[in-house]
Amino acid sequence: MVTKAYGAHVADRPLESIDIERRAPGPHDVQIEIAYCGVCHSDLHTVRSEWGGTLYPCVPGHEIVGHVSAVGGEVTKFKVGDTVGVGCMVDSCQHCASCADGEEQYCENGLVGTYNGATPDAPGHTLGGYSQRIVVSDKFVLKITHPEEQLAAAAPLLCAGITTWSPLRHWKAGPGKKVGIVGIGGLGHMGVKLAHALGAHVVAFTTSDSKRADAHALGADEVVVSRNAEEMQAHANSFDFILNTVAASHDLDAFTALLKRDGTMTLVGVPEHAHPSPNVAALIFKRRAIAGSLIGGIAETQEMLDFCAEKGIVSDIEMIRIQQIDEAYDRMQKSDVKYRFVIDNATLAA
Ligand code: NAP
Numbered sequence: 001m002v003t004k005a006y007g008a009h010v011a012d013r014p015l016e017s018i019d020i021e022r023r024a025p026g027p028h029d030v031q032i033e034i035a036y037c038g039v040c041h042s043d044l045h046t047v048r049s050e051w052g053g054t055l056y057p058c059v060p061g062h063e064i065v066g067h068v069s070a071v072g073g074e075v076t077k078f079k080v081g082d083t084v085g086v087g088c089m090v091d092s093c094q095h096c097a098s099c100a101d102g103e104e105q106y107c108e109n110g111l112v113g114t115y116n117g118a119t120p121d122a123p124g125h126t127l128g129g130y131s132q133r134i135v136v137s138d139k140f141v142l143k144i145t146h147p148e149e150q151l152a153a154a155a156p157l158l159c160a161g162i163t164t165w166s167p168l169r170h171w172k173a174g175p176g177k178k179v180g181i182v183g184i185g186g187l188g189h190m191g192v193k194l195a196h197a198l199g200a201h202v203v204a205f206t207t208s209d210s211k212r213a214d215a216h217a218l219g220a221d222e223v224v225v226s227r228n229a230e231e232m233q234a235h236a237n238s239f240d241f242i243l244n245t246v247a248a249s250h251d252l253d254a255f256t257a258l259l260k261r262d263g264t265m266t267l268v269g270v271p272e273h274a275h276p277s278p279n280v281a282a283l284i285f286k287r288r289a290i291a292g293s294l295i296g297g298i299a300e301t302q303e304m305l306d307f308c309a310e311k312g313i314v315s316d317i318e319m320i321r322i323q324q325i326d327e328a329y330d331r332m333q334k335s336d337v338k339y340r341f342v343i344d345n346a347t348l349a350a
């Protein structure tokens with residue numbers, strides 16, 4: 001079905017309106033009319049080919065919420081009219097060890113990303129949520145139980161939410177744990193909310209003085225402006241866990257020095273340029289670890305969505321028209337987003 005979308009044909013030009021083709025739903029497919037789509041920094045990295053390997057035309061968007069408009073004959077979990085979401089993955093092999101463990105994001109045969117992933121559908125790579133509709137295998141569709149008026153603000157849970165939830169759970173953030181969240185953008189502000197909701201003592205690290213008051217409101221017990229060495233020093237050797245969401249290359253040593261013995265800093269940001277090599281002695285002498293984490297599995301994403309619906313947790317969003325997407329990217333690049341842009345997909349029809 002012809003579907004209006006917004007995408008880029010090359011890395012250095014603005015996004016523009018394009019018509020794409022969505023496949024007719026197969027037996028296990030769910031067709032979704034997209035209501036809103038969050039804007040992740042990964043969209044910007046991909047559109048502008050900051051990581052290399054971008055396939056054009058590129059239609060980004062992997063924080064998708066909307067309503068089911070058709071289902072294939074074998075689909076039992078969803079029906080027309082259901083409120084649903086799609087995150088960063090639309091397929092995986094379903095038979096490797098990681099898939100068997102419900103960790104489809106680590107699929108040993110390669111997950112299929114919601115955009116820029118391999119697909120037999122035209123044009124040969126997946127096209128994401130900056131579009132009017134999407135057709136997705138039912139295994140990769142999530143149920144959204146937030147009230148309809150929170151739907152736009154729930155969209156960022158599909159990437160920013162799960163990407164922070166998964167490591168917070170894996171490294172056991174909770175009561176009695178001191179947890180740092182570095183970079184208060186789309187991911188980081190969700191990290192603060194979720195770590196707080198899980199009962200941890202939360203310290204937000206920001207480079208933006210203007211976010212100090214907000215970070216407390218998001219649920220941080222303490223806020224540190226990371227450019228201020230004295231403020232940093234006051235937290236030396238004290239953290240159980242630090243989640244680093246920064247989207248740019250920076251000095252990791254300033255944060256590993258804040259971990260206590262056996263503490264871990266997990267990186268989720270994927271900057272265009274590599275971080276300077278960390279100080280190995282600072283790791284060795286306190287058995288500290290630097291780790292990484294990729295989004296989260298489908299069952300875990302549903303668990304996070306249900307947790308957030310129950311606790312009334314959503315993102316703090318600024319709604320935009322699709323025509324404002326390049327301006328939104330430029331502001332995101334300057335850390336000027338409080339705290340997630342969400343596209344009103346109805347504006348694709350304009
Ligand atoms: P974002 O909204 O732009 O937030 C990033 C934050 O990092 C900024 O708001 C800023 O926070 C801080 N920051 C930016 N430049 C900085 C610099 N030069 N030095 C120090 N801090 C800086 O981005 P996002 O959507 O949250 O995504 C963050 C990163 O995670 C991106 O690289 C994205 O591709 C990646 N990502 C990874 C996964 C995964 O599965 N691992 C999933 C989604 C996204 P302050 O103003 O508070 O300093």
Ligand code: ZN
Binds near residue numbers: 040041043062160
């Ligand atoms: Zn994302």
